[in-house]
Amino acid sequence: MTDVRTRLVAAGYDAMADRWESWSNAVADDPREAWLESLLMLLTPQAVVVELGCGNGTHETRKLAARTQLTGVDLSREQLRRARERVPAASFVQGDLTTIEFGPGSLDAVVAFYVFNHVPRELLAGIFGRIHSWLRPGGHFLAALGAGDVQGWQGEWLGVPMFFSSFPPKTNTRLLGEAGFELVRDEPVTISEPEGPVTFHWVLARR
Numbered sequence: 001m002t003d004v005r006t007r008l009v010a011a012g013y014d015a016m017a018d019r020w021e022s023w024s025n026a027v028a029d030d031p032r033e034a035w036l037e038s039l040l041m042l043l044t045p046q047a048v049v050v051e052l053g054c055g056n057g058t059h060e061t062r063k064l065a066a067r068t069q070l071t072g073v074d075l076s077r078e079q080l081r082r083a084r085e086r087v088p089a090a091s092f093v094q095g096d097l098t099t100i101e102f103g104p105g106s107l108d109a110v111v112a113f114y115v116f117n118h119v120p121r122e123l124l125a126g127i128f129g130r131i132h133s134w135l136r137p138g139g140h141f142l143a144a145l146g147a148g149d150v151q152g153w154q155g156e157w158l159g160v161p162m163f164f165s166s167f168p169p170k171t172n173t174r175l176l177g178e179a180g181f182e183l184v185r186d187e188p189v190t191i192s193e194p195e196g197p198v199t200f201h202w203v204l205a206r207r
Ligand SMILES: C[S@@+](CC[C@H](N)C(=O)[O-])C[C@H]1O[C@@H](n2cnc3c(N)ncnc32)[C@H](O)[C@@H]1O
Pocket: 006, 009, 010, 013, 024, 052, 053, 054, 055, 056, 058, 073, 074, 075, 076, 079, 095, 096, 097, 098, 112, 113, 114, 115, 118, 119
């Protein structure tokens, strides 16, 4: 983990794990369960799945672990400690999604909820290409991507220094297409965060 922005995000999620937990529990209108269901319908039993930026062991991580062979990846040691405790059926790896590697064609699906908006956006093209290469032909990528036109924002969030970055949906769509993905479904969805409404770009894409 060499990028200073990535180190900042990792340290932030280690330090504010309790605050993150109560903040995220207060988010309303999150469509993740419905999107996850539409992915699960496409997966065979014991599909091999990776969840990037898995966080602290969410309801969706538990659901994925009950139905697939799941590996969760996260930068934050504390988020992973909680995830391991809550979801013993999954494997977890401390790693950076901008550099981690999986074997070519080795995965049936990659899932990522609300993590790419913490990744410097100039890295997204390369990351989408790597995710595409990890998937078997016909494999799926489900993600809630950032939707704002934000080159890089660094400031205090939930009491810690934090970094955000994202492209608007049109650019996300172009980059996914250039990486070789076919979009099955994609929609901007607005959720209610404690500070107000925020829009994310939900995508279900197929290799
Ligand atoms: C907004 S939280 C979302 C957590 C979980 N997916 C959820 O929906 O509750 C973002 C998570 O992504 C992790 N993260 C951020 N950047 C990452 C990166 N480059 N590689 C791996 N994990 C990352 C953070 O540590 C944090 O746990």
